[in-house]
Amino acid sequence: MKKVLLTILTFSLLISLFAIDGGNEVKAKGVESAHLQKSSINGLNKIVDKNGKKLITEEELLELFSSSDFSPNSTNQVSYFYTNIDNKTTILKLNLVVHNNKLTSVSLTDTEEKSSSITTAVTNQEKASPQFQILKKLPKPKPKPKPKKPKITKDVPYKKNGGTIKKDFINEHAYKRHKYDASRKSTSNRTQYGKDVDVAELRRLTMTQPDQAWSSRDKGGPWRTFYRKQFNKNISTKDTSTTHHRVIINTADSSKNTQFPLSFKN
Numbered sequence: 440m441k442k443v444l445l446t447i448l449t450f451s452l453l454i455s456l457f458a459i460d461g462g463n464e465v466k467a468k469g470v471e472s473a474h475l476q477k478s479s480i481n482g483l484n485k486i487v488d489k490n491g492k493k494l495i496t497e498e499e500l501l502e503l504f505s506s507s508d509f510s511p512n513s514t515n516q517v518s519y520f521y522t523n524i525d526n527k528t529t530i531l532k533l534n535l536v537v538h539n540n541k542l543t544s545v546s547l548t549d550t551e552e553k554s555s556s557i558t559t560a561v562t563n564q565e566k567a568s569p570q571f572q573i574l575k576k577l578p579k580p581k582p583k584p585k586p587k588k589p590k591i592t593k594d595v596p597y598k599k600n601g602g603t604i605k606k607d608f609i610n611e612h613a614y615k616r617h618k619y620d621a622s623r624k625s626t627s628n629r630t631q632y633g634k635d636v637d638v639a640e641l642r643r644l645t646m647t648q649p650d651q652a653w654s655s656r657d658k659g660g661p662w663r664t665f666y667r668k669q670f671n672k673n674i675s676t677k678d679t680s681t682t683h684h685r686v687i688i689n690t691a692d693s694s695k696n697t698q699f700p701l702s703f704k705n
Contacts, residue, residue, distance in 0.1 A: 479497070480497060480500055480501075480542055480543070480544060480545055481543060481544035481545075482544045482545045482546045483495065483497055483500065483545050485546075485547070486531070486533075486545065486547050494519075494521070494531065495519060495531075495545075499651070500535075500542065500545065501542070502667075503517075503653065504535070504537075504542040509535075509537045509540075509542075510537065511537065511539060511540045512537060512538055512539065513536075513537050514534050514535070514536050514537075515534070515535045515536075515537065516532070516533070516534060516535075517532075517533045517534075517535055518530055518531070518532055518533075519531040519532075519533060523552070527552050527553060527554055528552070528553040528554075528555060529550065529551070529552050529553075530550065530551040530552070530553065531547060531550055532547070532548045532549040532550070532551070533545055533546065533547055533548065534546050534548055591648050592644065592648070593669070593670050593671040594670070594671060594672075595636055595641070595670045595671065595672045595673075595674055596636065596637035596640035596641060596644070597635055597636065597637060598635060598636065598637035598638075598640070599635055600619075600634060600635065601632070601634075601635055601636050601637045601638055601639075602618060602619030602631065602632035602633050602634050602635065602636055602638060603618055603619050603620075603634070604638065605618070607637070607638040607639040608638055608639075608698070609642055609686070609696050609697065609698045610693065610694060610696055610697070612694065612695075612696075612697060613696070613697045613698050613699065616629060616697075616699070617629070617630055617631055617632055617698070617699045617700070618631065618632065619631050619632050619633065619634045619676070621634075624678050625675055625676040625678040625679040625702075626678070626679065626702075627679055627702040627703070627704045630675050630679045630681070630699055630700040630701070630702050631675060631676050631678075631679070631700070632674060632675060632700060633673060633674055633675055633676060634676075636674050638698070641670075641674060641684055641698070642686055642698050644668060645666050645667070645668040645684050645685070645686045645698070646666050646686055646688075648668065649666045649667055649668050650667050650668050650669055651666075651667045652664060652665065652666045652667065653665055663687070663688065663689050663690070664687070664688045664690075665685070665686075665687050665688075666685065666686040666687075666688070667683070667684075667685060668683075668684050669682050669683050669684070670682045670683075670684060674700050675700040675702060679700065679702035679704055680702075681700050681701060681702045681703065681704075683700065683701040683702075683703070684698070684699075684700060684701065685698065685699055685700075685701050686698045
């Protein structure tokens with residue numbers, strides 16, 4: 440099996456992507472500072488293809504764990520989607536065990552293969568939700584011609600003083616927290632965009648051409664989606680130089696959306 444860059448993780452039990460901070464600020468737990476658990480995960484080396492190659496990396500699982508609000512002692516169900524060598528979608532159904540606030544083990548419980556794309560496979564999981572039952576009664580929209588496949592790029596988009604333009608940010612929260620501000624130092628807990636990066640285009644590229652994305656919801660609630668993309672040059676300041684970008688979308692409340700450069704510096 441061959442894993443493509445775009446993967447989607449869907450959580451269905453005891454999972455919430457967001458932790459609520461004071462003043463209604465919502466951010467992924469531990470994501471902006473990237474303080475990842477460094478211990479090994481039991482069972483991960485058993486989740487391999489027929490050639491013995493890992494299907495999920497430890498780095499991916501640790502960032503997943505750090506960006507989620509798991510219960511301190513819990514077993515969490517995760518569906519992991521990727522495109523295999525036959526250009527079909529493979530779904531790995533996993534159990535993630537958390538003990539004393541640490542991700543201790545992962546196990547494979549089932550595997551499915553779908554002829555549809557990853558996007559279709561993920562969309563189909565919504566059919567049992569009340570929201571879908573309402574939507575499916577609406578008239579079907581007229582089919583649109585397929586758009587041309589965009590060229591995948593890792594280039595950092597330039598815009599003069601782009602890191603300071605409020606309207607280019609996803610919302611006011613993201614602007615206040617991550618705008619370029621020469622009067623203060625950028626830190627891993629509160630990163631700044633570079634002075635001349637195009638913030639709006641960074642967001643668009645991250646959402647339309649992600650390296651990885653996963654969606655989650657808690658007990659049938661609204662979907663929350665987390666997008667990851669790495670660019671080829673620094674998108675922040677020299678204090679927190681990084682090529683990693685993150686966008687978080689909350690479909691129920693757009694004020695809880697955010698975007699930011701992810702710094703791995705402590």
